[in-house]
Amino acid sequence: xxxxxxxxxxxxGKVKAFIKKRISTGIWKPGDSVPSESVLMVQFGVSRMTVNxxxxxxxxxxxxxxxxxxxxxxxxxxxISSTLSIRDIHEVVVERGHIHTARVLLAAAxxxxxxxxxxxxxxxxxxxxxxxxIHLENGVPIQYEDRYVNPAAAPRYLETDFTRITPTHHLLExxxxxxxxxxxxxxxxxxxxxxxxxxxxxEACLAMMRRTVSGANIASVARLVYPGSRYSFxxxxxx
Amino acid sequence: xxxxxxxxxxxxGKVKAFIKKRISTGIWKPGDSVPSESVLMVQFGVSRMTVNxxxxxxxxxxxxxxxxxxxxxxxxxxxISSTLSIRDIHEVVVERGHIHTARVLLAAAxxxxxxxxxxxxxxxxxxxxxxxxIHLENGVPIQYEDRYVNPAAAPRYLETDFTRITPTHHLLExxxxxxxxxxxxxxxxxxxxxxxxxxxxxEACLAMMRRTVSGANIASVARLVYPGSRYSFxxxxxx
DNA sequence: CAGTGGTCTAGACCACCGA
DNA sequence: CGGTGGTCTAGACCACTGG
Numbered sequence: 397x398x399x400x401x402x403x404x405x406x407x408x409g410k411v412k413a414f415i416k417k418r419i420s421t422g423i424w425k426p427g428d429s430v431p432s433e434s435v436l437m438v439q440f441g442v443s444r445m446t447v448n449x450x451x452x453x454x455x456x457x458x459x460x461x462x463x464x465x466x467x468x469x470x471x472x473x474x475x476i477s478s479t480l481s482i483r484d485i486h487e488v489v490v491e492r493g494h495i496h497t498a499r500v501l502l503a504a505a506x507x508x509x510x511x512x513x514x515x516x517x518x519x520x521x522x523x524x525x526x527x528x529x530i531h532l533e534n535g536v537p538i539q540y541e542d543r544y545v546n547p548a549a550a551p552r553y554l555e556t557d558f559t560r561i562t563p564t565h566h567l568l569e570x571x572x573x574x575x576x577x578x579x580x581x582x583x584x585x586x587x588x589x590x591x592x593x594x595x596x597x598x599e600a601c602l603a604m605m606r607r608t609v610s611g612a613n614i615a616s617v618a619r620l621v622y623p624g625s626r627y628s629f630x631x632x633x634x635x
Numbered sequence: 636x637x638x639x640x641x642x643x644x645x646x647x648g649k650v651k652a653f654i655k656k657r658i659s660t661g662i663w664k665p666g667d668s669v670p671s672e673s674v675l676m677v678q679f680g681v682s683r684m685t686v687n688x689x690x691x692x693x694x695x696x697x698x699x700x701x702x703x704x705x706x707x708x709x710x711x712x713x714x715i716s717s718t719l720s721i722r723d724i725h726e727v728v729v730e731r732g733h734i735h736t737a738r739v740l741l742a743a744a745x746x747x748x749x750x751x752x753x754x755x756x757x758x759x760x761x762x763x764x765x766x767x768x769i770h771l772e773n774g775v776p777i778q779y780e781d782r783y784v785n786p787a788a789a790p791r792y793l794e795t796d797f798t799r800i801t802p803t804h805h806l807l808e809x810x811x812x813x814x815x816x817x818x819x820x821x822x823x824x825x826x827x828x829x830x831x832x833x834x835x836x837x838e839a840c841l842a843m844m845r846r847t848v849s850g851a852n853i854a855s856v857a858r859l860v861y862p863g864s865r866y867s868f869x870x871x872x873x874x
Numbered sequence: 875c876a877g878t879g880g881t882c883t884a885g886a887c888c889a890c891c892g893a
Numbered sequence: 894c895g896g897t898g899g900t901c902t903a904g905a906c907c908a909c910t911g912g
Contacts, residue, residue, distance in 0.1 A: 583821075624821030
């Protein structure tokens with residue numbers, strides 16, 4: 397008996413909206429229990445699957461927690477979480493309608509230090525690929541990219557023309573991404589970084605350390621330095 | 636908590652795993668079409684709802700895109716997205732097993748400048764609450780918090796003992812969060828900030844600008860400054 | 875034990891796309 | 894038009910929680 401097809405908001409959406417509203421207005425506070433699926437079923441006149449989907453999605457959004465055998469509860473909202481996207485810098489720049497270019501400062505195979513070999517998960521201190529690039533937006537340097545690549549993950553890495561194809565782009569095609577971790581911190585640029593970014597050595601920078609995993613290999617570790625005056629990360633969260 | 640998977644993967648999980656594997660190994664490349672729900676139904680011997688759930692979750696994870704009437708396709712994986720959590724600093728510090736304390740430098744009502752009134756969405760330049768505090772972890776300053784609060788959203792804000800309850804905590808209880816946006820950038824601290832953070836004025840810092848919305852009100856705008864040497868944001872992404 | 879959520883089925887109607 | 898995904902139902906069995 398598919399009732400009236402809600403061409404505006406689907407039934408599970410109505411259930412979600414109802415619960416969201418009660419949470420966001422504070423009627424239900426963190427820790428409070430949310431009505432059970434069977435109660436909501438009756439209340440909205442929908443099937444259990446529909447209620448279940450609504451609650452499952454709310455859990456995915458971090459608004460409620462669910463415990464089998466126990467119930468559904470308003471989550472402790474003591475955190476704001478949002479999605480931080482890390483994208484190929486070429487795409488980002490082009491999307492802004494600007495011109496992306498790159499200068500290649502280094503593209504070579506090197507012998508890995510013991511430290512680096514460990515970071516890349518290499519048993520022996522074999523060769524690794526090392527590239528250093530400057531990315532420019534409309535001719536202005538916006539990123540210093542210092543990257544080490546595991547040859548096992550992308551054997552043809554050095555054949556790439558990095559003025560046309562970014563390392564990130566090549567790696568995404570060559571070594572399908574399975575995992576990545578990063579950290580963002582503030583730092584002052586080294587003399588070399590400052591010179592190539594064309595900033596004063598006292599200017600604060602954002603540094604992102606990024607480590608990517610492809611299958612069994614640690615594919616690459618990179619240090620990306622952005623001039624603080626020309627770059628920021630932004631994000632948004634909606635309940 | 637979520638580390639013990641069911642002894643057998645649920646049916647929808649098997650479908651997801653199958654598709655994920657084909658994407659992560661590069662057998663299916665971005666833009667390729669994924670078998671339709673009806674094909675996967677037969678292939679796995681499950682109902683359409685089960686296949687649908689698998690595909691819907693994969694879309695939520697950003698691995699595939701779906702177009703009604705057209706089909707399901709492997710997403711362009713040219714972005715890494717991950718969840719950046721912004722949490723109450725008190726919780727973070729305590730969770731690390733450390734002691735959180737706070738120094739209150741300012742807690743007062745002020746007349747909003749025209750600029751600030753606009754930022755907070757106040758029609759007139761009425762009073763706003765202004766607090767400045769230093770958060771310390773085991774006695775070491777880790778965050779300078781300069782915050783303006785809309786009195787309409789949290790009228791009792793200034794009654795709070797900020798050495799015991801963080802502004803974030805009070806606001807989350809008083810003004811249920813509906814929306815937040817932030818940006819992270821690198822900067823050098825002002826003389827005042829450097830002094831209270833007990834760092835040199837030339838040390839790079841992370842600055843987060845955060846704006847929170849509660850219902851119809853812009854509840855608060857804050858500038859949070861972290862010494863670069865003592866703080867970083869980290870995140871992780873898994874395919 | 876009764877109640878909860880976790881999963882699953884075998885249908886169904888609809889809106890949309892491309893040929 | 895046939896095929897696709899979007900949604901929904903009215904059942905069902907199971908595992909887990911709590912008293």
